[in-house]
Amino acid sequence: MKANVHFREVLNNGTGYYGLLALLGAIVLIGLGAAYFMEHNGHFVTGMNNEIVWGMPHVFAVFLIVAASGALNVASIGSVFGKSQYKPLAPLSGLLAIALLAGGLAVLVLDLGHPDRLIVAMTYYNFKSIFAWNVMLYTGFMAVVVVYLWMMMERKMNKYTKPAGFFAFIWRLALTTGTGSIFGFIVAREAYDAAIMAPMFVIMSFSFGLAAYILVLMASFKWTERELGDKILYRLKNLLGIFVGAVLYFVLAYHLTNLYAAEHHSVERFILLDGGIYTKLFWIGQILIGGLIPLAMLYHPTLGKSRAVIGWACALVILGGMAQMYVIIIGGQAFPLVLFPGMEVSSSFADGIVASYTPKLPEYLLGIGGVAIALLLVTIAVKVLRFLPESLADAIVDPHTASDAKGTAKKAA
C-alpha cells in the first residue's frame, strides 16, 4: 500500500500560487510594520496597560503555539499509533506544526518590551521559570520535528521514523503542558492557578491543531488539483468531533470545580454571568460557535458529509478557540485581584474594578501577521519539498481495498 503513495512538490506556477504568496507576504509585512510601530513608540500605542499586561498579540500567539503542537498529532497517529492510513498525511502535519509554532513565536517575541534582547532570553536562564522551560521546549520542538520529518521523508532513514515520531509525540505533550502551565502556575489570579490548565491545553491543542490541519489539507489539495478521498477526510472530521467534545468536557470540569468552592464564586459569576464581553465570548464564541455548532455540523448524517460544511466547521472550531483564548488570557486578567477578601476596595489604580481593555489595530495586525507567517512558510515549503501526496483517493488510502487485494492473493496462493 505504501508504494502507492507518491509525494510531489507543487508544480503549479500559475498566478494562483504566486498571488497567494504575494498576499501572505504582504500580510506578513503589515504585521512586521505593526510590530515596529509598537516597539518604536512603546506599548502606549496598544490597548495593553499595567492591568491587562498580555493582550491581543498573546491571544494569537498562544493560540498558534497550542495549535502547532496539535497539528503534529496527525503524524503521531500514523507513526506512534501505527494507523497506516495517516502515514501519507504525516509530512504536512510536521510542516504545519513547525510553521504554526514559528508564527506564534514571532508574535510573542515581537510583542516583548525588548525584542532586541532575544539573545538575553537565550543566554540567561532562570530554571525555576516555566517561561524559561518553554523557550527550550519551543526551540527543541522545532529541532525534534525537523529530525522527524527527515526520518519520514528520506527513504534510507525510514526505519527510524517510529522512534523519532514517538519522541516528537512525547515532546509535544511536554510543550503544551508547559504552555498550559504558564497559566496554571499563576497563584495570584482567581481564574488561573489550576492544575487542569495543563491537560486542558493539551486537549485544546488536539482540537485547534486538527481543525487547522484539515483546512490546510483541503485547501492545498483543492488548489493543486489533487484528489482528496472521502474516507480519509471523514476519518479526520470524526476525530475532530471527538476532540471538540473533549475540550467541552474539560471546560465543564474546570468550571464545575470552581463553582463548588465558595472562594471562586465571584470569578465564575464574572465569566459565566455578568462579565460583559467575556461572558458573551464564553457562551456564544467558545461554547456555541467553537463547540456545539461544529459538533452538530461534523456529526450531522448528511450535512456532515459536505466538504463545505466540514471546512466551515473547522473554521468555527478555530474561531471558538480564539474566543476561548481571549476569555482565558484577557478575562483572567480583567477580573480584579482579591487582596482583601470581604472588603470593598478602591484606588487610583483601578483596584476592585474590572480592568478595561480595548485591543488596538497594531495588536490585531501583529497577530494576523503571525498567522500569515505560518501559512507563508507552508506555501513555500510545499513548493520546494515533497510534503503533499499526489493523491489521497480512497483506493490509495483505504487499507481495506489493499487487504482485499491481499486476501485474493492469499486465496490464489
Place this chain on the structure above:
Amino acid sequence: MTHKSEINSSRRQFLNGSAIAAGLAIAPGVMLHQVAQAKPADQAVTSDKRWGMLIDTNKCSKGCDACVRGCQTENGWGENETKSGPNQVAQWIRKVELRDTSTGFTKSLPLMCQHCEHPPCVDVCPTGASFKRADGIVLVDKHICIGCRYCMMACPYKARSFIHEDLQDQLPVAPRGKGTVESCTLCVHRVDKDGENAIPACAEACNAEGHEAFVFGDLKNPNSRISQELAKHGGTQIRADLGLNVGIRYRGI
C-alpha cells in the same frame, strides 16, 4: 589541698585576664559594628539582614497621598510619562481605600511591592532579571529584562509597572527604561547608604505630614524598632494565605 587552691587561684587569674583581653580585643569591633551600620559600597549584601516595613493603617489618613508623592519625587516616576494612558502610567505605590461590606468600617492604606521572601515575580522571570537581594529587597535588573511582563501576571499585589513610552530626565538613583518592568525598590539607594538608619522616601514624606505610619528596619534584628513593634503588637501580611512571607507588614487591617 593548699597546693590545689593555689593552682585554682592562678587559673582564675589567668582566665580573668584572658577574658578581659578578649573583651578588649572584640569590643572595638562590636562597637564599631554598631556604629557602622551602613554597608561599604564595595561589599556585597548579605542575608544577615532582612529589610522590611511596618505600616500602621490607624495612623494613615484617608485622602492623604504624601507617601505616593514622596516616592514619585524620589524616584521620578509618573509625571514624565505624558503619552501613557491612566492605567499605563507607572504606579510604584498607591493608596487603597477599604470598606467592610458588612460593617461599613473603612480603612486607607498604601500598597506597593511587598518584598516577599518567596516572590512569585522572581520565580516566573525567564531571564532572572526579576531578583531578590540577599537582604530581602526585590528588584528588577533593567539590563536583562526582556519586557515579557510575566512577573506582572504573577504578582498578587499588582505592584509592578511596565514602561509604555520613551522617558526623559530620569533620576540617577532610579534608572528606568521603555520596555522594561519596574516597581518599588524600598529606596534601595538610601538603604545601601544609611543601613538601618535609612528612611525610604514614602516613610519620610509620611513623617513630614506628622502621621508617622511607617516603620522601616531590619526584621532579623530583634532589637530593631520594627521587630520590637511587631513582637509587641503583631502585624498582618496581605494575602498571607499565599505563604509568600512578605517584608511589608500592616497593622490595623
